[in-house]
Amino acid sequence: MQLKDISVKLPHKPTATLRISALFPGTSSPEFADPLDITSLPPSSTLLVFLNGLILPRSSWNECISRFLRIRDKQRRCASSSNSSASFDNASGSKDESGTGNANKHGSIPKSNNTSNDGTHVHVPSEIKIPNILTYDRFGQGESDRDPSDPDPEIDNTPYGHSPLDVIADLHQLLLLISQYLSQDLSSLNLVFIANSIGCPLARLFNHHHSQVRVTGYLFLDSMMANSDFISVFPDPDSPEFDPEKDLRQGVSEEDLRWTRQKFREKFHPSVGNTERLDRRGLRTLLPWADRPKLTIPPLRDGEEEEEDKNLNGKEKQEQEQEQEQAGMREGTITRPKAIVIGHDWDVFADQNEKGPMSIPKAVINGYMNPAWQRYNEGLTRLAAVDGNDDKDVVPVKIAKDCGHFIQKDDPELVARELDYVLRGLGL
16 A cells, blocks of 8 residues: 555645645545555545644655554454454554553653553454545645745745644645545544644644544644743843752753753744745744643534444444443544644753754753653643543653654654554544
8 A cells, every 4th residue: 555646736725736645545536546456445434634844744754654554454454354352452563551562662651740541441443444644745845836825935035924824724625625535524534633843733723723623633743832932941041030040950051041042043933934934923822822722523413423333233332332431432423532742752852952053952952941842742631631630531741762853754663553542542
């Protein structure tokens, strides 16, 4: 199985081309023909959507997807031959409750946040399917055309163009188009977002502004801190309120802080432009909190039900409903989203900053940036929790061992297994 690369045009921006890569099992659309004849596979109502950061294009997901498909195909074959939930678990390659395989290699949960019922109440669908898969380059990114709504660079060389809200409006139009390829209403699909960096706040904004779309799962890979200017993370040594005894971490000097603040202002402040011309200046206003607004799922319309529930007898239906009620699913319907948050390896990230062009001392990153990022990630874990029930619903932050910011590039096997784990947790 392989993804098909094609060009599409969105109805509200017909003069520009988006490049996408997709795999749609069971579809007869000629645009998505596959050498292995995926039309012979059963169609799926699950759509995986991969959301890029600012740096890496859609091709950065290819290895993760390839490994995920191998995991899923093995599960499918095991399930069809033995019809055993044990075979399902073994086929995923999981060796611990987190779904990351070998935790020493692929990730760990910080000891300060080590309470979770992660791995319980996993509903195994009666038929393992290969989900629909979509990656795409946003306008101005990768192989896609520049956003036609942006100022003409030959006339206006401003670094600012389209906003995050423009991006999610484009995504919504793209998903409507994809649902036509699938011959399914967008409202009937179960979407799962897999996002890196700024793709994570974009996923959150999409849910908030297009709440009628059923985004059932989220895999956040080192999310951008959407509510930060990236400078105030580090104390200002020239501020009258600066207290060296309180504000200086071990091994950090005042000059280290001045240097770091300067470099982060030059590279990461929201006012700094990017080749995509995605204007980040208003992002802090759109998402001022890490743990709000909550992620929600709309109910299925009357008469709709999950594919795997259609042929269950009364006893099987009752048993499944009991399991699903505990897992946030009821009457075959996913009622609560599942969110998994994975952060970078602190030491690897600090080492990359020290050895990279900014030359930020490791002590500065480990003393200020990494703890702030961890607190932000902990907020993200509460996005899918029911108010007042955080302890039960929250899956603690996982750390991608040996990974920097681009986790999908540094450990595609981890991403593949965690994605499979999200789907299993949703019964998809």
